[in-house]
Amino acid sequence: MIRLYLAELLKLRTLRGTWGFVIVALGLAALFTAGGIGGASEQARLEPQYQFRLVLDIAFPTGILSLLLGIVLFTNEFRHGTIARTLLAAPRRWRLVVTKLLAGATTGTALEFVAFATTLAIVVIWLGALDVPLERGDLADGAGRALVGVILAGVLGAALGGAVHSQVGALVGALVWMFVVEPLCWVLLGLLDWDGAGDYLPAASLGGIIDSQDEGLPFAGSVGMTFAWIALLTVLALVRTGRRDIT
Amino acid sequence: MIEVDGLTKRYGSTVAVQDLSFTVSAGRVTGFLGPNGAGKSTTMRVILGLVHPTSGTTSVLGSPYRELRQPEKRVGALLETFDAHPGRSGRSHLRVLALAGGIPRSRVEEVLALVELTGAGRRRVKGYSLGMRQRLGLAAALLGDPEVLVLDEPANGLDPQGIRWLRDFLRSLAAEGRTILVSSHVLAEVAQTVDDLVIIHRGKLVQQAAMAEVEAMAAKATTVRSPDAPRLATLLVAEGVDATVVADDRLSVHSPTERVGEVAAAHGIVLHELTAERASLEEVFLELTGEPGERGG
Numbered sequence: 001m002i003r004l005y006l007a008e009l010l011k012l013r014t015l016r017g018t019w020g021f022v023i024v025a026l027g028l029a030a031l032f033t034a035g036g037i038g039g040a041s042e043q044a045r046l047e048p049q050y051q052f053r054l055v056l057d058i059a060f061p062t063g064i065l066s067l068l069l070g071i072v073l074f075t076n077e078f079r080h081g082t083i084a085r086t087l088l089a090a091p092r093r094w095r096l097v098v099t100k101l102l103a104g105a106t107t108g109t110a111l112e113f114v115a116f117a118t119t120l121a122i123v124v125i126w127l128g129a130l131d132v133p134l135e136r137g138d139l140a141d142g143a144g145r146a147l148v149g150v151i152l153a154g155v156l157g158a159a160l161g162g163a164v165h166s167q168v169g170a171l172v173g174a175l176v177w178m179f180v181v182e183p184l185c186w187v188l189l190g191l192l193d194w195d196g197a198g199d200y201l202p203a204a205s206l207g208g209i210i211d212s213q214d215e216g217l218p219f220a221g222s223v224g225m226t227f228a229w230i231a232l233l234t235v236l237a238l239v240r241t242g243r244r245d246i247t
Numbered sequence: 248m249i250e251v252d253g254l255t256k257r258y259g260s261t262v263a264v265q266d267l268s269f270t271v272s273a274g275r276v277t278g279f280l281g282p283n284g285a286g287k288s289t290t291m292r293v294i295l296g297l298v299h300p301t302s303g304t305t306s307v308l309g310s311p312y313r314e315l316r317q318p319e320k321r322v323g324a325l326l327e328t329f330d331a332h333p334g335r336s337g338r339s340h341l342r343v344l345a346l347a348g349g350i351p352r353s354r355v356e357e358v359l360a361l362v363e364l365t366g367a368g369r370r371r372v373k374g375y376s377l378g379m380r381q382r383l384g385l386a387a388a389l390l391g392d393p394e395v396l397v398l399d400e401p402a403n404g405l406d407p408q409g410i411r412w413l414r415d416f417l418r419s420l421a422a423e424g425r426t427i428l429v430s431s432h433v434l435a436e437v438a439q440t441v442d443d444l445v446i447i448h449r450g451k452l453v454q455q456a457a458m459a460e461v462e463a464m465a466a467k468a469t470t471v472r473s474p475d476a477p478r479l480a481t482l483l484v485a486e487g488v489d490a491t492v493v494a495d496d497r498l499s500v501h502s503p504t505e506r507v508g509e510v511a512a513a514h515g516i517v518l519h520e521l522t523a524e525r526a527s528l529e530e531v532f533l534e535l536t537g538e539p540g541e542r543g544g
Binding site for chain 1: 258289292295296297298299312313315318319322324326328329330331332333334335336339342343344346347348349387
């Protein structure tokens with residue numbers, strides 16, 4: 001299992017696309033941080049939890065990237081026909097699914113590390129130049145919460161990829177779900193006076209982890225609900241990948 | 248050893264393989280032949296655990312492939328479809344496989360050298376020619392120095408030198424006691440390589456035999472040209488051989504050339520020609536599979 005996991009990481013490291021995700025994560029973190037500092041008033045920069053929110057806001061684009069990379073790392077096998085060779089080394093398919101989930105968690109960690117390092121560098125230099133004191137506790141709390149969210153996004157993406165197999169289908173489906181279907185569900189649930197139910201949907205659950213406003217489920221509830229969605233998709237991934245004939 | 252027992256695979260209403268049974272012995276190269284669509288690739292993929300059988304069983308080295316420990320060290324496989332990511336270099340592709348299979352990294356350079364891809368190892372696979380891709384696939388199959396090789400159409404895309412190298416290489420591997428199953432849809436392509444043949448058609452077993460037996464099937468009449476043809480015909484018939492005079496100086500004899508030569512020599516008959524007529528192996532193959540009009544390449 002460890003060998004398979006290390007091989008998954010080597011697969012990712014040896015593809016340019018992976019580094020593209022890292023560069024985009026770095027760029028978005030820089031952009032969001034610069035916007036968060038440059039767009040805030042002098043007063044706002046001194047508000048409690050300003051730096052906490054700054055770090056968590058960057059987790060939103062990083063989380064989406066982590067989700068998409070998680071999808072790609074599984075569906076690449078089917079898109080490029082490498083699944084046959086992979087299964088020759090891992091004929092017990094549940095091992096492949098577990099390995100992919102671990103790889104999704106690892107890529108999430110790496111993306112959040114890059115994003116947070118970028119944010120921290122900008123925060124230290126820019127806020128230092130503005131004589132705004134660094135709130136180490138806020139930064140650490142934000143980074144920890146962002147890390148959990150981005151890791152779970154990567155795992156969720158890998159599980160979704162394992163359940164769907166089609167790369168285009170999974171990528172488009174995930175984005176359409178997040179930005180079209182789930183918001184529509186929110187509207188419908190609101191019309192039915194079931195507003196709270198929307199907090200349990202996948203994107204809302206994941207978003208609840210990195211939501212600095214704490215509007216939906218509490219942090220622990222969001223983590224638990226995200227785990228539930230991951231568990232559901234993992235079961236689908238195990239069934240789908242396990243039963244599929246690799247022709 | 249590879250064993251296939253009562254294997255049936257259906258895709259919906261389409262029967263790809265039907266009640267197929269055969270054995271591939273260690274120390275021999277076994278050709279797995281059949282026209283395109285006969286079920287060869289499906290059978291190989293079932294053997295390798297990639298396709299679920301509808302019924303029947305397959306085993307490699309005594310176990311289903313999925314139950315083998317560190318299968319890449321025991322079974323090497325080349326599939327007909329290319330299975331490397333186009334954006335990865337050939338060397339990286341093999342390093343990934345080595346890492347996943349628990350194979351020492353040094354082996355990557357060995358197999359790259361073996362298939363003469365060392366110089367192209369850093370290039371991304373999408374820039375490889377068909378022949379280079381095939382050689383990379385062979386390198387992947389040989390990576391674990393396996394006891395069993397399952398090769399689906401390994402000569403595809405190889406140039407004549409490459410085919411000759413492959414032939415000699417497979418023979419040398421078999422001489423080391425390894426089990427080798429090689430599929431092809433062209434009998435002539437594997438005739439010089441294989442010891443045994445498994446021929447299938449429309450998913451069913453047509454023939455499992457030693458190559459020598461199939462070659463014997465190819466033997467036809469012996470043509471004899473002699474100025475004393477009628478007398479030779481009489482002598483051969485007297486010896487119980489089926490001989491027919493087809494021209495003043497020509498006989499058609501259903502007997503090995505050695506027998507005809509011995510009779511002629513014993514009676515001092517001059518021979519101007521003694522030729523064993525043979526059907527081509529391809530003709531035998533087409534006859535066995537029964538659809539001469541459908542074959543290509």
